[in-house]
Amino acid sequence: MSQAVDLVRGALQLRDAQLLGAELAKLNHVLLDAQQRLFSLGAELLALQEQHFKAREELREMRETLAERSRYTLVEIGQGQMAYRSNNAPVLGAAIEPVLAQPQHYLCQQCWDIRGAKSILVLHLDAADGPVAICRNCRDGWMRADLIAR
Numbered sequence: 001m002s003q004a005v006d007l008v009r010g011a012l013q014l015r016d017a018q019l020l021g022a023e024l025a026k027l028n029h030v031l032l033d034a035q036q037r038l039f040s041l042g043a044e045l046l047a048l049q050e051q052h053f054k055a056r057e058e059l060r061e062m063r064e065t066l067a068e069r070s071r072y073t074l075v076e077i078g079q080g081q082m083a084y085r086s087n088n089a090p091v092l093g094a095a096i097e098p099v100l101a102q103p104q105h106y107l108c109q110q111c112w113d114i115r116g117a118k119s120i121l122v123l124h125l126d127a128a129d130g131p132v133a134i135c136r137n138c139r140d141g142w143m144r145a146d147l148i149a150r
């Protein structure tokens with residue numbers, strides 16, 4: 001009798017072990033899928049973080065550019081000759097006599113708009129042939145600056 005019970009017990013254990021093995025295989029498969037998904041999400045997160053970083057950097061640069069541009073006004077310095085004139089705002093906190101943040105100057109419009117380079121125009125307002133402005137970065141010659149002299 002006890003031999004029969006042992007045989008039944010053994011058969012049950014064998015069946016339980018086979019069932020357990022099959023369930024463990026399923027569980028293992030689910031875990032592998034979850035792990036793969038996790039790796040995939042990690043890669044997506046990294047890509048999104050890089051995009052976010054680049055977008056923030058672009059935004060910061062655009063704000064700087066906008067702030068820089070707001071310190072200048074596009075003006076005509078001679079007939080058909082354009083330049084950026086500095087907007088001279090007084091320094092905050094200057095007590096009685098307002099102090100200018102920087103001396104009045106003109107930037108070459110072509111250098112700034114086309115090359116993104118700030119190039120201060122050299123003015124020769126007392127030139128024999130009339131006022132001229134020279135950009136040493138982009139022009140061999142000069143441009144008329146009659147309108148500055150007025």
Ligand SMILES: [Zn+2]
Pocket residue numbers: 108109110111112119135136137138139
């Ligand atoms: Zn220039």
